[in-house]
Amino acid sequence: MTPETKHLEVTLQTQVESVNVAEEMCLRVAEAAGFGEDDCYRIGMSVREGVINAFHYGNQEKPDKKIYLAVHLTADKMIIHVLDEGKGFSLADVPDPLAEENLLSTSGRGIFLMRAFMDEFDVVTGQNGGAEIIMSKKLPGSSESNGQGGQDAQGGQGAGGSGKTPHQEA
């Protein structure tokens, strides 16, 4: 672990309130990292959508399952991992919410919003078989900071996921 890297990990219950807890926690980290109001909003929204995804789709709202949230602050980006205890999913199977036939769907916009709001976004299969969302936003003032969204996440530990469940120590 380099001196510039900070880590925060928390295990959340599969319940609605966990969405608020996760959002609030990540907002505080984002503010402390120097993100402005607009980026904090985008990060907070993305965390909400990631945990909602884990709560509803991954863990099927089953209270005996957990959601693992990890936040890493490197020298140039804030990286967020959300891991559920579900069966995993492929991004290719997620319908396009902007397609005409899906516009009036009552769900299915979370992935789209995370991709829109974060600089990097990806979904991999976690060590436990669940879905692991990995998304990141470049710190303000970093050399690559340009506000563009939707690219595959590289993560602080290389592409393809963390290699361990987020609740383990780095």
Add this chain to the structure above:
Amino acid sequence: MVDFSGRITLGEGSALLRKTIRALLEEERNLLLLNLGDVDYIDSSGIGELVSAYTAVKNRGGDMKLLNLTKKVRDLLQITKLFTVFEVFTDENGALRSF
């Protein structure tokens, strides 16, 4: 016209929206203007409830329009292309006359 405030998010906010619309439809009030001027935050669940409400109202032969969107809500509806679905107003009188 129905006034909403605060956050329309997963949990209480979206549930309140759902209950309110359901109650209005049960009273056979199906021309609805939702004033979202004090709604400062909405997530995908809240958007889903808005869409669900819109569909329910339309299926009953009614109409549902939105008034006074805050910037964040407006931006979200734009990027999700729902701005092309909902009729959105900034003027209450104009909105009411449009029904």
